[in-house]
Amino acid sequence: MFTTSGFDRIGEENAFAVLARAEALKAAGLDVINLGIGQPDFRTPEHIVEAAVKALRDGHHGYTPAPGIAPLREAVAADISRRHGVEADPGLVLIVPGGKVTMFMAILMFGEPGAEILYPDPGFPIYRSMIDFTGARPIGIPLREQRGFAVAAEDVAGLLTDRTRLIILNSPGNPTGGVTPRPEIDALVGVLAERPDIAILSDEIYDQFLFDGCEHVTLLGYPEIRDRLILLNGWSKTYAMTGWRLGYAIWPEGLFDKARKLAVNCYSCVNAPAQWAGIAALEGPQDAVLAMVGEFDRRRSLIVDGLNAIDGLSCAAPHGAFYAFANITRTGWRAKALASTLLEETGVATIGGPDFGDAGEGFIRFSYASSRENIAAALTRLGRFLDSRLQTATSA
Secondary structure, eight states: OOOOGGGGGOOOOHHHHHHHHHHHHHHTTOOOEEOSSOOOOSOOOHHHHHHHHHHHHTTOOSOOOTTOOHHHHHHHHHHHHHHHSOOOOGGGEEEESSHHHHHHHHHHHHOOTTOEEEEEESOOHHHHHHHHHHTOEEEEEEOOGGGTTOOOHHHHHHHOOTTEEEEEEESSOTTTOOOOOHHHHHHHHHHHHTOTTOEEEEEOTTTTOBOTTOOOOOGGGOGGGGGGEEEEEESTTTTTOGGGOOEEEEOOHHHHHHHHHHHHHHTSSOOHHHHHHHHHHHHSOOHHHHHHHHHHHHHHHHHHHHHHTSTTOBOOOOOBTTEEEEEOGGGTOOHHHHHHHHHHHHOEEOEEGGGGOGGGTTEEEEEOOSOHHHHHHHHHHHHHHHHHHHHHHHHO
16 A cells, blocks of 8 residues: 555645536536636737747747746846836746746745744635645634735734744735735734744735735835745736746745755756747736736626625625635525535536635635626526525525
8 A cells, every 4th residue: 555645635726626527517518607717718918929939930949947048037027127116136036837836845945844834814725735735834824804804914923933934925815805005014024024034935926916006015125034035926817828837936045046956856947938928928018918907807896796786795895816705604604515506506616715724714706707797697696596595594
Protein backbone atom coordinates (compact mmCIF):
# COMPACT_ATOMS: atom_id res chain seq x y z
CA MET A 1 0.00 0.00 0.00
CA PHE A 2 1.45 3.36 -1.00
CA THR A 3 1.72 6.16 1.52
CA THR A 4 1.33 9.76 0.42
CA SER A 5 2.26 11.56 3.64
CA GLY A 6 1.12 15.19 3.64
CA PHE A 7 -0.62 14.90 0.28
CA ASP A 8 -3.72 13.70 2.10
CA ARG A 9 -3.96 17.21 3.57
CA ILE A 10 -4.25 18.92 0.18
CA GLY A 11 -7.62 20.46 -0.54
CA GLU A 12 -8.79 21.93 -3.84
CA GLU A 13 -10.64 24.82 -5.42
CA ASN A 14 -14.26 23.71 -5.50
CA ALA A 15 -15.09 26.14 -8.31
CA PHE A 16 -13.54 23.61 -10.69
CA ALA A 17 -15.62 20.77 -9.24
CA VAL A 18 -18.74 22.90 -9.69
CA LEU A 19 -17.63 23.72 -13.24
CA ALA A 20 -17.25 19.99 -14.01
CA ARG A 21 -20.70 19.21 -12.59
CA ALA A 22 -22.23 22.13 -14.48
CA GLU A 23 -20.71 20.87 -17.72
CA ALA A 24 -22.02 17.36 -17.05
CA LEU A 25 -25.54 18.67 -16.42
CA LYS A 26 -25.30 20.81 -19.53
CA ALA A 27 -24.27 17.79 -21.59
CA ALA A 28 -27.29 15.95 -20.18
CA GLY A 29 -29.60 18.66 -21.50
CA LEU A 30 -30.01 21.06 -18.55
CA ASP A 31 -29.87 24.78 -19.36
CA VAL A 32 -26.99 25.87 -17.12
CA ILE A 33 -25.99 29.42 -16.20
CA ASN A 34 -22.55 29.38 -14.65
CA LEU A 35 -22.07 32.08 -12.04
CA GLY A 36 -19.53 29.94 -10.22
CA ILE A 37 -16.24 30.19 -12.08
CA GLY A 38 -14.12 33.33 -11.68
CA GLN A 39 -13.24 33.76 -15.33
CA PRO A 40 -13.91 36.83 -17.50
CA ASP A 41 -16.26 35.94 -20.36
CA PHE A 42 -14.38 38.23 -22.74
CA ARG A 43 -11.98 37.27 -25.51
CA THR A 44 -8.30 38.03 -25.08
CA PRO A 45 -7.73 41.31 -27.00
CA GLU A 46 -6.70 40.64 -30.58
CA HIS A 47 -3.36 42.47 -30.45
CA ILE A 48 -2.28 40.15 -27.63
CA VAL A 49 -3.27 37.05 -29.59
CA GLU A 50 -1.41 38.35 -32.63
CA ALA A 51 1.72 38.90 -30.54
CA ALA A 52 1.72 35.23 -29.57
CA VAL A 53 1.16 34.14 -33.17
CA LYS A 54 4.02 36.37 -34.32
CA ALA A 55 6.28 34.95 -31.63
CA LEU A 56 5.61 31.44 -32.92
CA ARG A 57 6.23 32.50 -36.50
CA ASP A 58 9.42 34.26 -35.45
CA GLY A 59 10.74 31.02 -33.99
CA HIS A 60 10.23 31.47 -30.25
CA HIS A 61 9.76 27.73 -29.74
CA GLY A 62 12.38 26.90 -27.14
CA TYR A 63 13.19 27.26 -23.48
CA THR A 64 13.51 30.69 -21.94
CA PRO A 65 15.40 31.68 -18.79
CA ALA A 66 13.59 30.35 -15.73
CA PRO A 67 12.67 33.84 -14.41
CA GLY A 68 11.20 34.82 -17.79
CA ILE A 69 12.47 36.72 -20.83
CA ALA A 70 14.15 40.02 -20.02
CA PRO A 71 11.80 42.21 -22.12
CA LEU A 72 8.77 40.89 -20.24
CA ARG A 73 10.34 41.35 -16.81
CA GLU A 74 11.24 44.91 -17.82
CA ALA A 75 7.68 45.49 -19.06
CA VAL A 76 6.29 44.34 -15.71
CA ALA A 77 8.55 46.73 -13.81
CA ALA A 78 7.59 49.59 -16.14
CA ASP A 79 3.90 48.82 -15.72
CA ILE A 80 4.22 48.89 -11.92
CA SER A 81 5.98 52.25 -12.12
CA ARG A 82 3.42 53.68 -14.55
CA ARG A 83 0.32 52.59 -12.64
CA HIS A 84 1.49 52.91 -9.04
CA GLY A 85 4.41 55.32 -9.10
CA VAL A 86 6.57 52.68 -7.42
CA GLU A 87 9.93 51.49 -8.72
CA ALA A 88 10.39 47.76 -9.23
CA ASP A 89 13.61 45.95 -10.11
CA PRO A 90 13.16 43.79 -13.24
CA GLY A 91 15.80 41.50 -11.78
CA LEU A 92 13.39 40.58 -8.97
CA VAL A 93 10.46 39.83 -11.28
CA LEU A 94 9.67 36.14 -11.71
CA ILE A 95 7.35 35.14 -14.56
CA VAL A 96 5.23 32.14 -13.55
CA PRO A 97 2.53 29.93 -15.14
CA GLY A 98 -0.39 31.48 -13.26
CA GLY A 99 -0.89 33.18 -9.91
CA LYS A 100 -1.26 29.97 -7.90
CA VAL A 101 2.41 29.19 -8.46
CA THR A 102 3.43 32.20 -6.37
CA MET A 103 1.09 31.10 -3.57
CA PHE A 104 2.59 27.61 -3.73
CA MET A 105 6.16 28.89 -3.57
CA ALA A 106 5.61 31.40 -0.76
CA ILE A 107 3.63 29.05 1.45
CA LEU A 108 6.09 26.23 0.81
CA MET A 109 8.97 28.48 1.85
CA PHE A 110 7.47 29.49 5.19
CA GLY A 111 5.12 26.68 6.08
CA GLU A 112 6.30 23.84 8.30
CA PRO A 113 5.08 22.07 11.44
CA GLY A 114 5.10 24.53 14.32
CA ALA A 115 4.75 27.59 12.09
CA GLU A 116 1.61 29.70 11.74
CA ILE A 117 0.42 31.39 8.58
CA LEU A 118 -2.33 34.01 8.54
CA TYR A 119 -4.73 34.11 5.60
CA PRO A 120 -8.04 35.85 4.76
CA ASP A 121 -11.19 34.00 5.85
CA PRO A 122 -13.26 33.86 3.72
CA GLY A 123 -10.54 33.81 1.10
CA PHE A 124 -9.19 32.04 -1.94
CA PRO A 125 -9.25 28.32 -1.02
CA ILE A 126 -5.73 27.51 -2.19
CA TYR A 127 -4.29 29.59 0.67
CA ARG A 128 -5.70 27.24 3.30
CA SER A 129 -5.07 24.13 1.22
CA MET A 130 -1.36 24.83 0.81
CA ILE A 131 -0.91 25.88 4.44
CA ASP A 132 -2.41 22.57 5.53
CA PHE A 133 -0.15 20.70 3.13
CA THR A 134 3.02 22.16 4.65
CA GLY A 135 1.95 21.16 8.16
CA ALA A 136 1.78 24.76 9.33
CA ARG A 137 -1.17 25.95 11.37
CA PRO A 138 -3.64 28.06 9.35
CA ILE A 139 -4.91 31.16 11.18
CA GLY A 140 -7.89 32.83 9.56
CA ILE A 141 -8.06 36.63 9.47
CA PRO A 142 -11.80 37.31 9.84
CA LEU A 143 -13.30 39.39 7.04
CA ARG A 144 -16.58 40.83 8.29
CA GLU A 145 -19.55 41.88 6.19
CA GLN A 146 -20.17 44.97 8.32
CA ARG A 147 -16.67 46.20 7.45
CA GLY A 148 -17.10 45.63 3.74
CA PHE A 149 -14.97 42.47 4.01
CA ALA A 150 -11.85 44.62 4.42
CA VAL A 151 -8.92 43.47 6.52
CA ALA A 152 -8.77 45.13 9.94
CA ALA A 153 -5.29 45.91 11.27
CA GLU A 154 -6.42 45.32 14.85
CA ASP A 155 -7.58 41.81 13.97
CA VAL A 156 -4.21 41.00 12.43
CA ALA A 157 -2.34 42.40 15.42
CA GLY A 158 -4.37 40.19 17.75
CA LEU A 159 -3.51 37.05 15.77
CA LEU A 160 0.26 37.46 15.54
CA THR A 161 2.39 35.20 17.72
CA ASP A 162 6.06 34.28 17.90
CA ARG A 163 5.21 31.37 15.57
CA THR A 164 3.81 33.55 12.76
CA ARG A 165 5.97 33.19 9.65
CA LEU A 166 3.81 34.52 6.81
CA ILE A 167 0.72 36.66 6.37
CA ILE A 168 -1.35 36.51 3.18
CA LEU A 169 -3.35 39.56 2.13
CA ASN A 170 -5.74 39.95 -0.81
CA SER A 171 -7.31 43.23 -1.93
CA PRO A 172 -9.50 43.47 -3.93
CA GLY A 173 -10.59 40.16 -2.52
CA ASN A 174 -11.94 36.85 -3.74
CA PRO A 175 -14.67 35.75 -2.88
CA THR A 176 -16.02 38.90 -1.24
CA GLY A 177 -15.08 41.76 -3.56
CA GLY A 178 -13.82 43.58 -0.47
CA VAL A 179 -11.28 46.39 -0.84
CA THR A 180 -9.10 47.38 2.10
CA PRO A 181 -8.85 51.21 2.22
CA ARG A 182 -5.59 53.10 2.52
CA PRO A 183 -5.97 54.13 6.21
CA GLU A 184 -6.41 50.49 7.20
CA ILE A 185 -3.44 49.42 5.08
CA ASP A 186 -1.36 52.18 6.66
CA ALA A 187 -2.30 50.82 10.08
CA LEU A 188 -1.60 47.26 8.99
CA VAL A 189 1.84 48.16 7.69
CA GLY A 190 2.49 49.86 11.00
CA VAL A 191 1.72 46.59 12.78
CA LEU A 192 3.89 44.55 10.43
CA ALA A 193 6.77 47.03 10.60
CA GLU A 194 7.19 45.95 14.23
CA ARG A 195 7.59 42.31 13.15
CA PRO A 196 10.48 42.09 10.67
CA ASP A 197 10.51 38.31 11.10
CA ILE A 198 7.21 37.91 9.23
CA ALA A 199 7.03 37.64 5.43
CA ILE A 200 4.06 39.08 3.53
CA LEU A 201 2.34 37.72 0.42
CA SER A 202 0.16 40.38 -1.20
CA ASP A 203 -2.23 38.92 -3.76
CA GLU A 204 -3.12 41.86 -6.01
CA ILE A 205 -4.46 39.94 -9.02
CA TYR A 206 -7.67 42.04 -9.11
CA ASP A 207 -5.91 45.38 -8.76
CA GLN A 208 -7.61 46.94 -11.81
CA PHE A 209 -11.14 45.81 -10.93
CA LEU A 210 -12.30 48.66 -8.72
CA PHE A 211 -15.64 50.46 -8.40
CA ASP A 212 -17.29 53.36 -6.55
CA GLY A 213 -14.14 55.47 -6.77
CA CYS A 214 -12.10 53.05 -4.67
CA GLU A 215 -8.33 53.03 -5.12
CA HIS A 216 -5.94 50.13 -5.14
CA VAL A 217 -3.15 50.52 -2.61
CA THR A 218 -0.22 48.29 -3.50
CA LEU A 219 1.95 47.12 -0.64
CA LEU A 220 4.94 47.77 -2.90
CA GLY A 221 4.47 51.41 -1.91
CA TYR A 222 5.68 50.81 1.66
CA PRO A 223 9.50 50.72 1.84
CA GLU A 224 9.45 49.56 5.46
CA ILE A 225 8.22 46.10 4.40
CA ARG A 226 9.70 45.76 0.88
CA ASP A 227 12.54 43.52 2.08
CA ARG A 228 10.03 40.75 2.93
CA LEU A 229 7.14 41.49 0.58
CA ILE A 230 6.12 39.07 -2.16
CA LEU A 231 3.75 40.59 -4.72
CA LEU A 232 1.42 38.33 -6.73
CA ASN A 233 -0.17 39.55 -9.95
CA GLY A 234 -0.67 38.50 -13.55
CA TRP A 235 -2.59 38.65 -16.79
CA SER A 236 -5.43 36.15 -16.24
CA LYS A 237 -8.13 38.49 -14.98
CA THR A 238 -7.09 41.89 -16.34
CA TYR A 239 -6.57 40.75 -19.92
CA ALA A 240 -9.00 37.80 -20.01
CA MET A 241 -6.09 35.37 -20.32
CA THR A 242 -6.99 32.67 -17.81
CA GLY A 243 -6.11 29.82 -20.18
CA TRP A 244 -2.76 31.32 -21.12
CA ARG A 245 -1.40 30.54 -17.65
CA LEU A 246 0.72 33.62 -17.25
CA GLY A 247 1.44 35.45 -14.03
CA TYR A 248 4.25 37.21 -12.24
CA ALA A 249 5.65 37.80 -8.80
CA ILE A 250 7.99 40.47 -7.47
CA TRP A 251 10.18 38.98 -4.78
CA PRO A 252 12.39 40.61 -2.16
CA GLU A 253 16.07 40.28 -2.95
CA GLY A 254 16.69 37.79 -0.15
CA LEU A 255 14.09 35.35 -1.48
CA PHE A 256 14.30 35.73 -5.25
CA ASP A 257 16.95 33.10 -5.86
CA LYS A 258 15.05 30.58 -3.75
CA ALA A 259 11.97 31.17 -5.90
CA ARG A 260 14.06 30.89 -9.07
CA LYS A 261 15.38 27.51 -7.95
CA LEU A 262 11.83 26.32 -7.28
CA ALA A 263 10.95 27.39 -10.83
CA VAL A 264 13.87 25.43 -12.27
CA ASN A 265 12.93 22.34 -10.31
CA CYS A 266 9.20 22.56 -11.03
CA TYR A 267 8.41 23.90 -14.51
CA SER A 268 11.73 25.08 -16.04
CA CYS A 269 10.20 28.15 -17.67
CA VAL A 270 6.92 29.64 -18.87
CA ASN A 271 5.52 29.11 -22.37
CA ALA A 272 7.66 31.29 -24.67
CA PRO A 273 5.01 32.78 -27.02
CA ALA A 274 2.74 33.53 -24.06
CA GLN A 275 5.50 35.68 -22.62
CA TRP A 276 5.69 37.77 -25.80
CA ALA A 277 1.92 38.11 -25.63
CA GLY A 278 2.32 39.37 -22.07
CA ILE A 279 4.53 42.21 -23.33
CA ALA A 280 1.87 43.22 -25.86
CA ALA A 281 -0.74 43.22 -23.10
CA LEU A 282 1.23 45.56 -20.85
CA GLU A 283 2.62 47.87 -23.51
CA GLY A 284 -0.33 47.92 -25.91
CA PRO A 285 -3.67 49.76 -25.77
CA GLN A 286 -5.62 49.40 -22.53
CA ASP A 287 -9.05 50.29 -23.91
CA ALA A 288 -10.23 46.67 -23.75
CA VAL A 289 -9.41 46.57 -20.03
CA LEU A 290 -11.33 49.78 -19.37
CA ALA A 291 -14.29 48.50 -21.39
CA MET A 292 -14.32 45.21 -19.51
CA VAL A 293 -14.20 46.89 -16.09
CA GLY A 294 -17.01 49.23 -17.16
CA GLU A 295 -19.16 46.29 -18.19
CA PHE A 296 -18.41 44.50 -14.92
CA ASP A 297 -19.59 47.60 -13.07
CA ARG A 298 -22.92 47.48 -14.90
CA ARG A 299 -23.28 43.79 -14.12
CA ARG A 300 -22.38 44.47 -10.50
CA SER A 301 -25.30 46.88 -10.16
CA LEU A 302 -27.63 44.39 -11.81
CA ILE A 303 -26.74 41.45 -9.61
CA VAL A 304 -26.54 43.37 -6.32
CA ASP A 305 -29.91 45.04 -6.90
CA GLY A 306 -31.41 41.73 -8.02
CA LEU A 307 -30.14 39.78 -5.02
CA ASN A 308 -31.37 42.42 -2.59
CA ALA A 309 -34.81 42.23 -4.20
CA ILE A 310 -35.16 38.50 -3.43
CA ASP A 311 -36.84 37.67 -0.13
CA GLY A 312 -34.36 36.13 2.29
CA LEU A 313 -31.23 37.45 0.60
CA SER A 314 -29.07 40.50 1.12
CA CYS A 315 -25.90 41.56 -0.63
CA ALA A 316 -23.52 44.39 0.21
CA ALA A 317 -22.13 46.06 -2.90
CA PRO A 318 -18.62 44.75 -3.61
CA HIS A 319 -16.04 47.43 -4.31
CA GLY A 320 -13.65 45.28 -6.35
CA ALA A 321 -13.05 42.05 -8.30
CA PHE A 322 -16.15 40.55 -9.98
CA TYR A 323 -17.89 38.64 -7.22
CA ALA A 324 -21.02 39.27 -5.17
CA PHE A 325 -20.97 37.59 -1.77
CA ALA A 326 -24.63 37.28 -0.84
CA ASN A 327 -25.87 36.72 2.71
CA ILE A 328 -28.36 33.82 2.74
CA THR A 329 -28.84 33.34 6.49
CA ARG A 330 -32.49 34.43 6.43
CA THR A 331 -33.34 31.63 3.99
CA GLY A 332 -32.64 28.99 6.62
CA TRP A 333 -30.38 27.07 4.21
CA ARG A 334 -26.82 25.98 4.80
CA ALA A 335 -24.69 27.59 2.11
CA LYS A 336 -23.24 24.54 0.37
CA ALA A 337 -26.57 22.73 0.40
CA LEU A 338 -28.27 25.71 -1.23
CA ALA A 339 -25.52 26.09 -3.84
CA SER A 340 -25.74 22.40 -4.74
CA THR A 341 -29.53 22.40 -4.91
CA LEU A 342 -29.59 25.52 -7.05
CA LEU A 343 -27.32 23.87 -9.59
CA GLU A 344 -29.17 20.55 -9.67
CA GLU A 345 -32.71 21.96 -9.71
CA THR A 346 -32.43 25.34 -11.46
CA GLY A 347 -29.21 25.08 -13.45
CA VAL A 348 -27.63 28.08 -11.71
CA ALA A 349 -24.02 27.37 -10.70
CA THR A 350 -22.69 29.24 -7.65
CA ILE A 351 -20.13 28.52 -4.93
CA GLY A 352 -21.06 28.00 -1.28
CA GLY A 353 -19.28 30.31 1.14
CA PRO A 354 -17.67 27.53 3.23
CA ASP A 355 -15.57 26.57 0.21
CA PHE A 356 -13.69 29.80 0.98
CA GLY A 357 -13.25 29.17 4.70
CA ASP A 358 -15.18 28.59 7.88
CA ALA A 359 -16.26 32.24 8.00
CA GLY A 360 -17.99 31.78 4.65
CA GLU A 361 -20.96 29.94 6.11
CA GLY A 362 -24.13 31.92 5.55
CA PHE A 363 -22.96 33.26 2.18
CA ILE A 364 -22.91 32.24 -1.47
CA ARG A 365 -20.51 33.63 -4.05
CA PHE A 366 -21.92 34.75 -7.39
CA SER A 367 -19.44 35.53 -10.14
CA TYR A 368 -20.80 38.23 -12.39
CA ALA A 369 -18.27 37.37 -15.10
CA SER A 370 -21.21 36.42 -17.28
CA SER A 371 -23.54 38.37 -19.54
CA ARG A 372 -26.26 40.64 -18.18
CA GLU A 373 -28.81 38.39 -19.88
CA ASN A 374 -27.47 35.37 -18.02
CA ILE A 375 -27.38 37.26 -14.72
CA ALA A 376 -30.99 38.41 -15.12
CA ALA A 377 -32.13 34.89 -16.00
CA ALA A 378 -30.23 33.41 -13.04
CA LEU A 379 -31.80 35.94 -10.65
CA THR A 380 -35.26 35.01 -11.94
CA ARG A 381 -34.60 31.31 -11.38
CA LEU A 382 -33.15 31.96 -7.93
CA GLY A 383 -36.11 34.09 -6.88
CA ARG A 384 -38.65 31.55 -8.09
CA PHE A 385 -36.81 28.71 -6.38
CA LEU A 386 -36.64 30.42 -2.98
CA ASP A 387 -40.23 31.65 -3.27
CA SER A 388 -41.49 28.14 -4.06
CA ARG A 389 -39.60 26.68 -1.09
CA LEU A 390 -40.96 29.39 1.19
CA GLN A 391 -44.52 28.70 0.03
CA THR A 392 -44.02 24.96 0.53
CA ALA A 393 -42.75 25.51 4.05
CA THR A 394 -45.64 27.87 4.83
CA SER A 395 -48.30 25.47 3.55
CA ALA A 396 -46.76 22.61 5.50
